[in-house]
Amino acid sequence: MKELVYGEDPEPWDRFPAGLLFVPVRPGLSRCAARFFRTPLGDRTAVGFTSLRRLTATLGPDQAWICLAAPALRALTAPLGVIIVTVDPQFTAPAPTPVGSAVPESASTAPSLRVS
Numbered sequence: 001m002k003e004l005v006y007g008e009d010p011e012p013w014d015r016f017p018a019g020l021l022f023v024p025v026r027p028g029l030s031r032c033a034a035r036f037f038r039t040p041l042g043d044r045t046a047v048g049f050t051s052l053r054r055l056t057a058t059l060g061p062d063q064a065w066i067c068l069a070a071p072a073l074r075a076l077t078a079p080l081g082v083i084i085v086t087v088d089p090q091f092t093a094p095a096p097t098p099v100g101s102a103v104p105e106s107a108s109t110a111p112s113l114r115v116s
Contacts, residue, residue, distance in 0.1 A: 021048025021087065022055045022065045023073055032064060034073070036082055037089070045084040046077040054088055 024047060025032040036044050048070065049055035055065055068076070073085055 019069050019071075020067050021050065021070055021073060022052050023048050023068050024055065024059055025064050025066050027064050032066065034076060036077075036080075037086070039084065039086065043084055044082045045086045046073055046082050047086050047089055048073055050088055058089065 024035045026035055034046055037047050039045050048068070049058070049065075052065070055063060070085065070087075074083075077083070077085070
């Protein structure tokens, strides 16, 4: 009998196969798209998390996600010019607020300045 080679098959005690990442996505009308983020230097990056707990701790419980192997995520993002994959990012910035809602009440009554 020929011995089977499993490559990246999980060990029996592993819950998920080795190399799978939880990838945040944006749901669309008929399919979803991987979300891209920025590195601290401003480069675009794909993001993957090694556990669902880490994804929800960073992006919140309402974040949609899919499981992809790391090579599949790289193959998906490379044609779009995104060659960086960040695994388990720890720091995130809050979502930007609309321009009008960030102005405190006291600033709205202050006189405006004109540059001549």
